[in-house]
Amino acid sequence: MSPKKDVKKESSGKVDKVIDKLSRSLGDDKLSTKRADLLSYSHDYWPIYLHWILKDKYPSLPDAVAWPESKEQVKDIVRWCYRGKVPIYPYGGGSGVLGAAVPESGGIVVDLKRMRSLNISEEDLLVEAESGLNGYYLEDSLNEEGYTMGNIPQSLYPSTVGGWVGTKALGQFSTKYGGIEDMLKGIEVVVPPGRSIELKPHPRTSTGPDLRKLFAGAEGTMGIMTKGWFKIWPEPQKRIKISYASESLEDAVRSIRDVMRRGAEPAVIRIYDSIETKRHFYEYEDIYGKIATVLVIEGDEKIAKAESEVVREEFIGEEKGEEPVDHWLETRFNVKEAPQFVPMGVVFDTIEVAVKWSDAMDLYHNVVESIRPIKGVLFASAHASHFYPQGICFYFTFAGIPPRRKDAEEFYQEAWMEAMNAVLKSNGTISHHHGIGRQRRDWMYGELGEAYNLLKEIKDRVDKRGIMNPGNMGL
Ligand SMILES: Cc1cc2nc3c(=O)[nH]c(=O)nc-3n(C[C@H](O)[C@H](O)[C@H](O)COP(=O)(O)OP(=O)(O)OC[C@H]3O[C@@H](n4cnc5c(N)ncnc54)[C@H](O)[C@@H]3O)c2cc1C
Known part of the structure; x- marks a missing residue:
């Protein structure tokens, strides 16, 4: 990691003053400069960081951590940091795996987890959720009312709604329900120098370019999302579980391509190469050594049945029943x-x-x-x-x-x-x-070319003083 030293130097003189202002405006219980807090918020789940921690290396300590409880407090933080040119790092669950929330230039980490209200609109099939809301809590609350958002990342338990939008996350059931950007219907964001903008939820809109998309995947570099409105679905009536053992990865991949061409959308489809089949399905003798595929088809009973027929018509491989799918369902959150x-x-x-x-x-x-x-x-x-x-x-x-x-x-x-x-x-x-974070930033230009320069110009315009998660995504 190469810290952006210039931002740090300019900010460090003023950071103490900004911390002082913020502790007065937010209150002491919403701001900390304790070493234990600074260490805890110096990293996310970037695997290389775990090696550094074990060697007692912390290359990126913030100067303070803030826990706002309202949009007004978020505005206050952005306003003071803008004035003092102090970096801000929005922080959800810290489950990002690429160092996107790592405070590499010092400054203030803003943990949104105290902003966690939710409001379900059954008639409109929408949920309004504050950005710090925990993913599991959101899905569980929806299930209690007979709904699902269908966004079940493996990190459902440690991640937040703001982090999902920030990284453009998606879940295990995405082939039916889509990614978070498909679910995001409206958004409220605080942008420098401390103003709040709201893009209301609509079924669709052609009122100009869709600015919601500017913030989905921006990884905290454009502003702090405080609230979002998301598409939800009635909980599925029917769930059909199918698995296959195929002779080759090519066969399994081609089968799913043909299923998708016919318009069927199984919620879960997972094809494992031979190494991963051995790793995940070693207990199943007649799958071991082959290519395992597990599928979960769900939704309205008639539609699910039709989709399962399409799968059975197209799949090249031997059908292996529900057990491997149950095994996957039971172990899918294990990360040891x-x-x-x-x-x-x-x-x-x-x-x-x-x-x-x-x-x-x-x-x-x-x-x-x-x-x-x-x-x-x-x-x-x-x-x-x-x-x-x-x-x-x-x-x-x-x-x-x-x-x-x-x-x-x-x-x-x-x-x-x-x-x-x-x-x-x-x-x-x-x-x-x-997403990109700090690990992948060096390849952004390789993929986006001139579009990356345009993205930098947009970022410079939205965030004139470069305080929003500086260095992340190379911005
Ligand atoms: C075991 C494990 C399994 C995972 N499985 C999946 C998976 O199935 N699918 C998937 O997509 N990802 C997965 N991830 C990656 C990670 O969980 C996601 O990227 C998740 O969306 C991050 O959410 P978070 O709340 O933890 O965000 P954080 O890690 O706290 O932050 C991520 C980025 O979003 C920004 N951010 C956070 N909150 C806000 C906000 N309110 N406003 C603006 N920016 C914000 C941060 O600044 C940072 O740049 C997994 C990670 C782990 C460790």
């Missing part, structure tokens, strides 16, 4: 690798990307083959977890132990560089749903 393996010196990460059908298999092979030859790599594998009529998301995992004379970060960055270059060479997009 980081605490288990990082202390043993294992470096790992996941890299999710998307690509059109015509380049899909090339991209898969190019990425795994670019990581595997790196000295120290134990494995590089993938599953495909989100699908569109136009293409597919591959979710790669790599793990390894750095060889002698290479430290964890060098090894980690080498794997990332190989993977990102292979994705660009294969006509893919470098991120499907985790």
